[in-house]
Amino acid sequence: xxxxxxxxxxxxxxxxxxxxxxxxxxxxxxxxxxxxxxxxxxxxxxxxxxxxxxxxxxxxxxxxxxxxxxxxxxxxxxxxxxxxxxxxxxxxxxxxxxxxxxxxxxxxxxxxxxxxxxxxxxxxxxxxxxxxxxxxxxxxxxxxxxxxxxxxxxxxxxxxxxxxxxxxxxxxxxxxxxxxxxxxxxxxxxxxxxxxxxxxxxxxxxxxxxxxxxxxxxxxx
Numbered sequence: 001x002x003x004x005x006x007x008x009x010x011x012x013x014x015x016x017x018x019x020x021x022x023x024x025x026x027x028x029x030x031x032x033x034x035x036x037x038x039x040x041x042x043x044x045x046x047x048x049x050x051x052x053x054x055x056x057x058x059x060x061x062x063x064x065x066x067x068x069x070x071x072x073x074x075x076x077x078x079x080x081x082x083x084x085x086x087x088x089x090x091x092x093x094x095x096x097x098x099x100x101x102x103x104x105x106x107x108x109x110x111x112x113x114x115x116x117x118x119x120x121x122x123x124x125x126x127x128x129x130x131x132x133x134x135x136x137x138x139x140x141x142x143x144x145x146x147x148x149x150x151x152x153x154x155x156x157x158x159x160x161x162x163x164x165x166x167x168x169x170x171x172x173x174x175x176x177x178x179x180x181x182x183x184x185x186x187x188x189x190x191x192x193x194x195x196x197x198x199x200x201x202x203x204x205x206x207x208x209x210x211x212x213x214x215x216x217x218x219x220x221x
Contacts, residue, residue, distance in 0.1 A: 024065070026170065026218035028053035032211050033076070049073040053214055057106075064107050069121065069214075071100040076127065090135035100125040102154065115160040115168075123176065125150040131186075139191055146184020146199050150206070152177050156213070166220045174213035180204045 031052045053071040060066060076096040101124055108117025127148040134141035154176040162168045182202040188195050 022059045022220050024055075024057035024059070024218055024220045026055040026057070026214075026216040027051065028055065028071075028214035028216050030215055031073070031213055047075065049076060053216075055214070055216060055218070063109060065105065065117075067104050067106060067119070067121070069100075069102045069104075071098075071102070071125075073098045076129075089137050090133070092131070092133040094129065094131045096127055096129035098125060098127040104154070106158065108158075110162070113162045115162060116157065117160070118157050119155065119172075121154040123150070123152055123154050123178065125178065140189060142186055142188030142197070144184060144186025144197060146182055146186075148180055148182050150178040150180045152179060154213075160218070168218045168220070170214065170216040170218050171212065172214045172216070174210050176208050176210075178206055178208075180206055 028051070030048050030050045033047050033049070052073050053069055055067060055069050057065045057067045074097055076098040102121040104119055104121030106117045106119035108115055125148075127150070128145070129148065130143070130145040132141070132143045154174050156172060156174040158170055158172040160168050160170045180203070182199040182204070184199045186197045188197060
């Protein structure tokens with residue numbers, strides 16, 4: 001917590017120092033997530049979250065910008081829902097909602113109307129998810145709900161197309177690595193036997209790729 005406070009303080013001082021520079025405010029139109037961490041599936045094999053982020057940037061100089069991002073995603077499911085009508089009449093329903101805040105920096109150059117850049121962000125993410133599942137013609141199944149807290153870093157590149165000095169559109173893929181802590185509980189059954197499953201400070205390190213982390217309409221002022 002103390003390290004997070006100093007990070008925010010340093011970021012705020014940098015913004016204050018650059019008051020003579022330009023501000024930017026953007027809205028991400030959508031993101032595309034893959035099902036499996038590290039996967040490269042797109043389209044119908046992933047899920048789309050519309051209007052998923054608000055982005056603020058401060059240009060320190062022509063090539064360097066600080067950035068802060070607030071992301072909120074509804075139905076942020078990491079797995080596809082399905083119903084198996086052919087083999088064992090199984091089903092799986094999963095829901096997830098997530099909110100994320102990140103602070104970072106980017107650097108790049110402008111070539112006529114295009115501005116490619118690289119970036120790195122530090123991020124914190126909270127996700128709440130639930131699931132219900134059955135298989136073997138209803139002989140087994142279960143349900144669970146859990147909270148997932150993630151702390152990590154995100155890096156990648158972006159490409160900005162400048163319609164004018166004030167209006168642009170930005171595309172950002174991303175690769176993130178985060179330490180996650182999961183807490184939650186659920187139940188499962190097999191025939192007439194019931195049991196419980198629990199996650200108590202269950203820790204993992206996850207790698208995740210997004211083909212489209214943000215598609216942003218950006219205004220400079």
